[in-house]
Amino acid sequence: MKIDDIDAFVSVVRCQSISQAAESLQLTQPAITRRTQNFEKDLGVVLLDRNTKPLKPTTIGMRVYEQCKVVMREVDALRELVGAAGPASGALRLGVPQTIGDAVLVHALQEIRGAFPELRTQVINGWGSNLVAKMENGELDAAAALFPAGKIFPEGIAGQSIGRMPLLVVAAKDSLRKRNCKLADCYRQGWVLNPDGCGFRAGLQRALSEQGLSMHINLETFGTELQLGLVANGMGLGLVPQPILEKSQHRERLEVINVSDFKPVIDLWLLHPRFLGNLQEPVELFGRLVAQRLGQR
Template sequence: MKTDDIEAFVAVIRSGSLNAAALSLGLTQPAITRRLQSLEQDLGVDLLDRHTKPLKPTRLGQEVYGHCRAILREMDALRERVAGDAPPSGLLRLGVPQTLGDALLLEAVKDIRTRYPELRTQVATGWGSVLVNRIEQGELDGALVLFPANKVFPDGVEARPLGAMSLQVVGAHDQVPGRAQRLADIQGQGWVLNPDGCGFRSSLQRTLAEQGQALRINLETYGTELQLGLVADGQGLGLVPAPLLARSAHRDRLAAIPLKDFKPEIQLWLIHPPFLGALQEVVEGFGRGAQGLLEG
């Protein structure tokens, strides 16, 4: 049984296609096919259901996939142990939430490149549940996610809280009332929010539903700064972590709306696989840097 064959099988399951697996490993599709066939011959079983798209493992193939991932982790651990005190090098795969991308990506990546010139950084954005799943699947080395403080993470995902942030409802400065309001009182202005999948939006929608109100969306768009610019222009209300409001270029044209019945809070988490080897210090530094940026 060859390590290359195991690596090819894991890549196919992760990506769901032979083409994508070939691209990720820098191989041709026929080469990936040969490696899969070699592994199946060594084990004497069919690992893939080739009648489905995307490709899915058979029931036994799913079990083999778990063992193969463990083998590759142990191989990585062995390489790191032999490398000793060598500085981190190779590929670092990080994830950040859609909401924090504007605030964190540029400075965080620049800091990593300065501190670890031998590392090549690859960053993905996504909702928290997607990033957690990618950590589980071994597709990311570390990620920042936003979840409630009582979030329970799956086995195989190490999580450390970095701090709580209040979520603030904001509006254009000249349209914000001076006294505390109820959510139903301002609902008529409509909202500028992330598309479906955003935890902030879900929290707001649940609270409104409990009050017999329907969420009224004026604009859906990614990017916190873009949303805040639209809110500042009077296009509706926004919902944003307080540190991002403080850092926004539009902050002088915005104001937080004090609410009596909606005061949500979110926790910033750093998550990663249990074993990272030499990348451990880099991922933890990434978390500290994000924490510092938001606190600042």
């Protein structure tokens, strides 16, 4: 039983495709096929249902896949023992939600490039939950994401809170008669929010549901600056972390609404696999730069 065969099998299940697994591991498709077949032969079981699209593991294949992820984490730990002393090089794959990406990425990437010229940085945008899933699948080396305090992350992922910030309700300046109210007083104004899947939106939905109130979505769109511009133009209420509001070009046209029964607080988390090898220093630098840029340190 070879580590390369296990790695190929894990990649096939993760990608749900022989061709995408080959691209991920920079191998040919015949090589991936041969390695997965060798692994099945060594175990004496069929691990992949080759009659499905996308490709899926069999019942026993899924159980083997979960165990193989543990094996690969231990292999990564062994590699870290011999690789941590070397200079940072290769690819540094970073994940950020778009909510904070616009505010932190340009500065962070510039600083990382200056400190570690041998590194090639790659960036993926996505919701926090999606970034965690990609990290579990070995597709990311670090991520900065927004989650509630006390969040528990999957085994194999280290999470460190590097800041805490209030999530503010904002409206166009002078558009509401009262700047102090309850959700029941203002929810009919409607909201300008991210599409479904956003944690901010989910938290607001829960708060409204607990009071028997409905969610009125006026506009849904990606991009915090775009959302704040629409709010500033009177298109509805918005939700934004305080540091992002302070850096927005629209801040002078917005005002914070004090909603007494809705005061969410969100943590800024630095996430990474437990074993980073020679990427430890650049990942720590990334965390410091994100926190500093958002005024958390």
